[in-house]
Amino acid sequence: MAKKVKSVVKIQLPAGKATPGPPVGSSLGPHGINIAGFVKEFNDRTANQVGYTIPCVITIFEDRSFTFVLKAPPAADLIKKEAGIEKGTDKSRNKVGKITVEQLKKIAELKMADLNAGSLEAAMSMIAGSCRSMGVTVEGYNEKK
Secondary structure (H helix, E strand, C coil): CCCCEEEEEEEEEECCCCCCCCCHHHHHHHHCCCHHHHHHHHHHHCHHHCCCEEEEEEEEECCCCEEEEECCCCHHHHHHHHHCCCCCCCCCCCCCEEEEHHHHHHHHHHHHHHCCCCCHHHHHHHHHHHHHHHCEEEECCCCCC
């Protein structure tokens, strides 16, 4: 018989550096799961992605066991890393960085599973929109559109 789901919690944590304190403890503590076990498993599974913030969907069952699914880092984090910038612009008309079409394609391929895009071109268009709002120019892409 399948386990009965008690709750689903969505949380974003730094890869490989989660701690039992807030926000993990305050989000998962009320559900009675083993927080130390979650933190250890999360840090082990994300050790190769240090430097990114990783979205995580945790399914908690009535017997206090849990499973979790890791998502791709947010598009903004990937764009900032590719462009080599600390943060996006405060006004989208101010340009703060540049990426190439190849970098755009790489980000779109990584995010494809988390986006509701039917094709790679649609995913690239979504990521290009995020670039535009962050003040990052995509060389060779924005000129075509």
